[in-house]
Amino acid sequence: MAEVVGWIVLLVGLLISIALHEVGHMVPAKKFGVRVSEYFVGFGPTVWSRRGKETEYGVKAIPLGGYVRLVGMIPPEAAVKPVRGNGRIARLIADTRAASVDEILPGEDHRAFYRLTWWRKAIVMLGGPVVNLIIAVVLFTGVFSFVGTPGHPTLTVANVTACVPAAGAIDCAPGDPASPASLAGLEPGDTVTAVDGTPVSTWDELTGVIAASPGEELLLTVEREGGTVEVPVTPVPRERATYDENGAPIVDAAGAPVTETAGYLGVSPTAETQRQGIGAGVEWTGYVLGRTAEVIVELPQHVYHVARAAVGLEERSQESIMGIVGVARVTGEISAAEVDGYGLTEKVADMLMLLGGLNLALFAFNMIPLVPLDGGHVASALWQGIKNGYAKVRGLPRPAPVDVARMMPLAYGVFALLLVMGVILIYADIVAPVTVV
Numbered sequence: 001m002a003e004v005v006g007w008i009v010l011l012v013g014l015l016i017s018i019a020l021h022e023v024g025h026m027v028p029a030k031k032f033g034v035r036v037s038e039y040f041v042g043f044g045p046t047v048w049s050r051r052g053k054e055t056e057y058g059v060k061a062i063p064l065g066g067y068v069r070l071v072g073m074i075p076p077e078a079a080v081k082p083v084r085g086n087g088r089i090a091r092l093i094a095d096t097r098a099a100s101v102d103e104i105l106p107g108e109d110h111r112a113f114y115r116l117t118w119w120r121k122a123i124v125m126l127g128g129p130v131v132n133l134i135i136a137v138v139l140f141t142g143v144f145s146f147v148g149t150p151g152h153p154t155l156t157v158a159n160v161t162a163c164v165p166a167a168g169a170i171d172c173a174p175g176d177p178a179s180p181a182s183l184a185g186l187e188p189g190d191t192v193t194a195v196d197g198t199p200v201s202t203w204d205e206l207t208g209v210i211a212a213s214p215g216e217e218l219l220l221t222v223e224r225e226g227g228t229v230e231v232p233v234t235p236v237p238r239e240r241a242t243y244d245e246n247g248a249p250i251v252d253a254a255g256a257p258v259t260e261t262a263g264y265l266g267v268s269p270t271a272e273t274q275r276q277g278i279g280a281g282v283e284w285t286g287y288v289l290g291r292t293a294e295v296i297v298e299l300p301q302h303v304y305h306v307a308r309a310a311v312g313l314e315e316r317s318q319e320s321i322m323g324i325v326g327v328a329r330v331t332g333e334i335s336a337a338e339v340d341g342y343g344l345t346e347k348v349a350d351m352l353m354l355l356g357g358l359n360l361a362l363f364a365f366n367m368i369p370l371v372p373l374d375g376g377h378v379a380s381a382l383w384q385g386i387k388n389g390y391a392k393v394r395g396l397p398r399p400a401p402v403d404v405a406r407m408m409p410l411a412y413g414v415f416a417l418l419l420v421m422g423v424i425l426i427y428a429d430i431v432a433p434v435t436v437v
Contacts, residue, residue: 009331022067036054129367139352143352179265
């Protein structure tokens with residue numbers, strides 16, 4: 001049942017995101033005078049629709065996208081250079097142009113999209129992706145500011161390690177000496193407030209003092225069961241790995257880890273969820289957007305490995321890209337997870353973060369400068385601006401509009417590639433799924 005709820009949450013969230021994406025195109029288009037004949041969420045057969053003054057609004061049966069029909073996106077033949085040839089590609093271009101011109105009502109050629117200035121075209125086509133970007137920022141900021149991020153260590157002891165493990169080890173082995181914390185009588189639930197009379201406010205501050213004091217006796221002020229006790233401890237020297245500012249292990253010329261001697265006490269902290277400032281959402285958006293861009297650049301390689309995993313030639317990586325089925329499965333796992341401290345609030349927060357990530361993916365993917373993606377239309381608008389500027393500087397006549405119809409063969413090719421990629425991801429998500437719980 002919980003997995004079904006996860007599917008519903010994902011579907012509703014995506015539909016709202018898609019609907020707002022199309023609003024991002026429609027509003028500026030209407031503002032600039034372009035006639036918008038259709039606004040639909042979904043593809044396929046129409047489930048519901050209502051006609052406004054000049055736009056039909058509705059929902060279609062397949063909730064995998066949406067569209068707005070901007071009348072006159074392709075200029076008529078008289079406005080551009082003629083396409084030579086009678087082959088299949090020429091016929092495709094001619095048919096696409098004819099269909100676009102037929103949408104223009106008599107006397108409304110001035111309201112055609114191709115008539116817009118280049119910067120207005122760019123604004124209209126950027127409107128949808130920018131809405132997805134804004135949704136992501138709002139979702140991330142809302143989660144960070146109102147729910148917070150988990151895993152922040154506190155000064156309260158969660159566990160006391162019984163021994164001093166050997167260098168590089170985690171678990172105790174026979175013969176390991178007792179830890180200073182266990183010898184001193186520290187207990188889970190103790191909260192350290194000061195060291196040698198100096199108050200400490202963060203776990204990092206406490207561990208910094210301990211690490212810098214091997215073999216030195218320290219007096220910890222500890223709150224325990226409503227009272228305050230003084231606990232003397234002596235951290236023991238222990239070798240530990242060193243890390244650079246990016247968190248990567250430091251190694252020597254031979255590739256061996258570089259270690260240092262630091263004081264060891266033998267306690268681990270509890271963790272709490274902390275609310276973040278407004279800027280945290282924007283910062284996280286930048287980080288996720290950068291990672292998303294990296295994935296898009298390496299998309300062919302990622303799809304190749306997913307395809308191999310789908311036919312059993314390799315294991316599916318936990319870092320693998322996923323399709324809509326995989327994302328829905330992950331959402332269901334989040335909904336069904338039963339882990340201490342992971343309640344409804346945390347589940348909803350994770351779902352909202354996932355939805356924010358999907359909106360960023362929609363933004364980044366749509367900005368690829370290839371038609372039929374929004375980025376392709378933005379690129380053609382910018383090219384129009386460059387042509388206009390060059391003509392103005394050189395004193396030449398205003399150039400013809402960029403002929404989007406000539407890009408239709410490329411658009412069909414891109415669409416075919418996206419379809420193949422979608423099928424591969426759906427199949428792989430079924431037979432070799434990525435799991436998070």
